[in-house]
Amino acid sequence: xxxxxxxxxxxxxxxxxxxxxxxxxxxxxxxxxxxxxxxxxxxxxxxxxxxxxxxxxxxxxxxxxxxxxxxxxxxxxxxxxxxxxxxxxxxxxxxxxxxxxxxxxxxxx
Numbered sequence: 001x002x003x004x005x006x007x008x009x010x011x012x013x014x015x016x017x018x019x020x021x022x023x024x025x026x027x028x029x030x031x032x033x034x035x036x037x038x039x040x041x042x043x044x045x046x047x048x049x050x051x052x053x054x055x056x057x058x059x060x061x062x063x064x065x066x067x068x069x070x071x072x073x074x075x076x077x078x079x080x081x082x083x084x085x086x087x088x089x090x091x092x093x094x095x096x097x098x099x100x101x102x103x104x105x106x107x108x109x
Contacts, residue, residue, distance in 0.1 A: 008040065010047040012065070013105060018047050018082045020089040033093050039078075042069055043092050046080045054101035061085040064099055 009019040029037045036043070046067040056062035065080040071094050079099070081090040 008044050010044055012047055012053070012063075012082075013050065013107075014053065014063075014084075016084055017087055018080075018084075018089060019087060024089065028089075028092055032091060035094065036092055042067075042078050043080055043089075046078045046092075047082070049107070050080075050105075051077075051107050052103055053105040054099065054103050056081075056099075057101050062090065063104075064101060066098060069094070 005021040005023055007020050007022045007025045009017055011017050025040070046065050046069075050065040050067045052066055054064045054066070056064065061084050063082050063084050065082065066077045069076055069078045076094045076096050077098065078092065078094055080092050082088065083090055
C-alpha cells in the first residue's frame with residue numbers, strides 16, 4: 001500500500017490505530033455493501049467514538065465497533081469490523097442486531 005492509497009487512519013478509544021485504503025473502501029462500497037457509499041464520515045466516527053466495542057468470539061484479534069446511526073429514518077448500528085493486530089478494516093455494515101462477543105469497552109454517558 002502506498003501512502004497515496006490511504007483512505008483513513010483513525011485512533012480508537014482503546015489506543016490502537018485502524019486504517020483502510022481507497023482501493024479497499026471502493027471494494028466495500030462497490031461489491032460488499034453499496035449502501036455505504038458516501039458514509040466515510042460515519043465509518044470514521046464509529047471507530048473514533050463508538051457506543052461500544054466487542055471482541056469477536058471466533059478471533060480475539062478481531063474487534064467490532066458499534067455506533068448508533070440514523071439510516072432511512074430509522075435507528076440502526078453501524079458496525080466497523082477491524083483486525084487489531086494488523087490495524088485494518090475487515091468490513092463495515094449497518095445492522096439492527098448486535099453480534100455476540102465479549103464487550104470490552106463502552107462509551108461513558
